[in-house]
Amino acid sequence: MALLINKMKNHLGAVVGSILMTIIIVATQLWQPKLLQQVLNAVMADDKDKIVKVGITLLVVAGVGLIAGVINTILAAKVAQEVSADVREEGFKKIQTFSFSNIEKFSTGNIVVRLTNDITQIQTLVMLTLQTLLRIPILFVGSFILAMMTLPQLWWVIIVLVVLVFVTVMAVFGMMGKHFGMIQTYLDRVNGIAKENLAGMRVVKSFVQEANETKRFSKVSEKLTKHTISVGNLFAVMIPTFTVISSLAIVVAIYFSADLATKDLNVIGAVASFMNYLMQIMMSIIIGGMMTMMASRAMVSLARIKEILDTEPDITFNPEATNMITKGDVSFKNVTFQYEGDDRPSLKHISFDVTHGQSIGIVGATGAGKSTLAQLIARLYDPTEGSIEIDQIDLKAANKENLRESVALVLQKAMLFSGTIADNIRHGKRDASEQEMEAASSIAQAKEFIDRQVDRYGSLVEERGANFSGGQKQRLSISRGVIGYPKILILDDSTSALDAKSEKLVKEALNKELKGTTTFIIAQKISSVVQADKILVLDEGELVATGTHQELVASSEVYREIYETQKGKEVL
Numbered sequence: 001m002a003l004l005i006n007k008m009k010n011h012l013g014a015v016v017g018s019i020l021m022t023i024i025i026v027a028t029q030l031w032q033p034k035l036l037q038q039v040l041n042a043v044m045a046d047d048k049d050k051i052v053k054v055g056i057t058l059l060v061v062a063g064v065g066l067i068a069g070v071i072n073t074i075l076a077a078k079v080a081q082e083v084s085a086d087v088r089e090e091g092f093k094k095i096q097t098f099s100f101s102n103i104e105k106f107s108t109g110n111i112v113v114r115l116t117n118d119i120t121q122i123q124t125l126v127m128l129t130l131q132t133l134l135r136i137p138i139l140f141v142g143s144f145i146l147a148m149m150t151l152p153q154l155w156w157v158i159i160v161l162v163v164l165v166f167v168t169v170m171a172v173f174g175m176m177g178k179h180f181g182m183i184q185t186y187l188d189r190v191n192g193i194a195k196e197n198l199a200g201m202r203v204v205k206s207f208v209q210e211a212n213e214t215k216r217f218s219k220v221s222e223k224l225t226k227h228t229i230s231v232g233n234l235f236a237v238m239i240p241t242f243t244v245i246s247s248l249a250i251v252v253a254i255y256f257s258a259d260l261a262t263k264d265l266n267v268i269g270a271v272a273s274f275m276n277y278l279m280q281i282m283m284s285i286i287i288g289g290m291m292t293m294m295a296s297r298a299m300v301s302l303a304r305i306k307e308i309l310d311t312e313p314d315i316t317f318n319p320e321a322t323n324m325i326t327k328g329d330v331s332f333k334n335v336t337f338q339y340e341g342d343d344r345p346s347l348k349h350i351s352f353d354v355t356h357g358q359s360i361g362i363v364g365a366t367g368a369g370k371s372t373l374a375q376l377i378a379r380l381y382d383p384t385e386g387s388i389e390i391d392q393i394d395l396k397a398a399n400k401e402n403l404r405e406s407v408a409l410v411l412q413k414a415m416l417f418s419g420t421i422a423d424n425i426r427h428g429k430r431d432a433s434e435q436e437m438e439a440a441s442s443i444a445q446a447k448e449f450i451d452r453q454v455d456r457y458g459s460l461v462e463e464r465g466a467n468f469s470g471g472q473k474q475r476l477s478i479s480r481g482v483i484g485y486p487k488i489l490i491l492d493d494s495t496s497a498l499d500a501k502s503e504k505l506v507k508e509a510l511n512k513e514l515k516g517t518t519t520f521i522i523a524q525k526i527s528s529v530v531q532a533d534k535i536l537v538l539d540e541g542e543l544v545a546t547g548t549h550q551e552l553v554a555s556s557e558v559y560r561e562i563y564e565t566q567k568g569k570e571v572l
């Protein structure tokens, strides 16, 4: 709650305005029955002047209440929108500071739900708070006291009404709350299944899984429908129940005041006023109950968002760091790394030194730890033990911007963002000119297909690069990686979707254009690394051999095994 109060402070004018309006609304609501009573008394006394005077006052009071209600809603909605936008942006900003393991801990889908559904709940909470938090208790207490003062002899009618409405509200909203909780759960699942299905539509279709997928979706969707119908049914029962309770209260009030009215005509006005207060007491309990139910759901959402905001990024950079990477020498010193939640390390006691400008091949079977090693060089994770240095600077003491500029990581699964080709390539160098983009795309063998597009670098890239082929996406990713002429370039199996000729041309261009760059090439195919100055052979997280292709063929059994299985299949 402290978080919301802090955020609301930034919109103090609107918050105070909205609270003032609720006070005006509640004052008019409490005053109106009294004025009604006076009008009725004036009618009984045939006092026309008073009828007009009090009648006009009643209209003005109702009008003021109406205007205050409209202003309150506008201000409350404005504050709710702005506060939730602030929290959403703060959450997103926080996520940008997260390391991979922070994100893996939450899972991406879960983070998206927190930044969308949960924020909507918070929006509702702020809106409800500003509209009802002050109004409902004042309305309840005020109406209770005024009803008691109006017809003190009927005090017990008020008490019975309060008890009956309270018990019904607790029972109905208690049940509704449970159903709402289930609706939220199934809504998340329906979203998840739909998202997964659409993302994997090709797999679904090629494995003829449409019927199974529909069955999986329908099962969850039916549960969602069941709980939604239950909420509808509860509403259907609740509304007539309150009508019956209020009608009963009115009948009882009239019955017991009929005697009094024969002695004093003013009692008729008092009964009308009393009934109005009874209605307001009932409404305040119903709205209070609804508010409590929605607030408890919103509190859960608030806690989920707080969890994101309170998470400390487990990789932080020293903003004062002035050490600069200038060459690209890389040194692993007894590095062990274990992913959080895994029961054994993915890399074990790795040590090696690389001089700037060298090309390094990394080979090994699936799961040997190649990608993990690459990600450690870019400091996407920190080693569990040991240290990594670039130009004798421990990565933990490196300057963040300098490190990000100096190390470019190109992943096998090329990730493109919606926007233009230029937007994507410029992720590698914000202010890159068209000439620079042309040079980078030439190295990546992407220039030819970009030139064939009508808008060339201005061509649109759809979400996740869906309008490009696997090979084209890889070429664009390589362009993004090389455009800043990094000191260290890591190609993590990032030429796998390229034909042999294009792959060769990329390698030649890299050798020629990025001469001083230390290049790590992770590859499944030995053919991709035969020319490397040094090859690291990983086996189950261990560095089992280091050397040139010739040296390894002669000395490493693991390397020879991989080489033999590929020989004949590849042109070496």
Ligand SMILES: Nc1ncnc2c1ncn2[C@@H]1O[C@H](COP(=O)(O)OP(=O)(O)OP(=O)(O)O)[C@@H](O)[C@H]1O
Residues within 6 Å of the ligand: 104, 339, 340, 342, 346, 364, 365, 366, 367, 368, 369, 370, 371, 372, 373
């Ligand atoms: N994010 C992660 N969380 C937990 N464990 C992981 C994660 N990423 C990889 N691993 C584990 O770490 C080990 C090494 O994985 P890594 O991706 O580095 O292998 P690789 O040699 O690149 O494999 P491949 O050639 O198949 O890409 C594997 O056992 C894998 O299960």
